[in-house]
Amino acid sequence: MSLFSFSRQCCRTAFSSFSQIRNFTSTSVSLARRNNVSKIRIPSKKAMAAKQKRRAAKAALKMGKIERLTLKDAISVLRAVEVDSPKSMFELYIKTEMGNGVAVPKGRFKLPKEVRAGSEERILVFAEGKLADEARKAGAHIVGGLELIDGIVNNRIRATTYLCTSPLIRAITPRLGRFLGPQGLMPSQRRGTVTDDIPSYMNRLQGTSEWKADKRGNIHMPLGKMNFNTEDVIKNFQHFMLSVKQATGNIKDPRAKKDGKLPTIISKVLLSSTQGPAIRIADY
Structure with missing residues (x-):
């Protein structure tokens, strides 16, 4: 047997015995790491809310010192x-x-x-019958009923202020609520833009800005x-x-x-x- 063959055989024997003695994939450290992966703690919603509350309190304390x-x-x-x-x-x-x-x-x-100088106002009023006539006399730029909804949703009809009489508010809300609401333009009772006294509201708009x-x-x-x-x-x-x-x-x-x-x-x-x-x- 040549010296080269003998050396090669020794190396194979040593490597095989070493791999049998120490298997890196099954050591105690690697097994512990595998077990810990499944035990990672995920914070609950309550814990996350408490953490955000603590951060907000620290920010408020910092701002309070200014x-x-x-x-x-x-x-x-x-x-x-x-x-x-x-x-x-x-x-x-x-x-x-x-x-x-x-x-x-x-x-x-x-x-x-x-x-x-204030910007030019363009007022749209949802009204029908006598209330529609009063809105036109008061100076509203666009007056109409449910037929205006498609033009508003498709951006063919635009205004800076939207008013609505109380009989029509429930009819226009399902389609216009999601469209005008995010823009802050949807008529609402809280803002006073749902009213049957259109002339009085129009008078309050004169000379004002939004x-x-x-x-x-x-x-x-x-x-x-x-x-x-x-x-x-x-x-x-x-x-x-x-x-x-x-x-x-x-x-x-x-x-x-x-x-x-x-x-x-x-x-x-x-x-x-x-x-x-x-x-x-x-x-x-």
């Missing part, structure tokens, strides 16, 4: 920042907490001192220019906040009917400027 200023002090600070920019604007930011099934906050306002939060509940609104005096900015702030509180249910609108819904939480109110920081307002 210094808050009164509206008047915040205006003074932003004026100092924008001293070289007289054309800068005061910008208001409001954060509302959007839960499941909560409609996007939306409302109308008219600032005591206007900042920008505000609307985004899908996350954020509201942005210019409050005034740097050359506005402090009292004008404060009045604009108070007037707009009143509209937001009424739309979110934090202040009851005497014109709206009771619906039993809980108010939408207003978690943050910030005032900023074009080049200045965002300051959290304490007195709103």
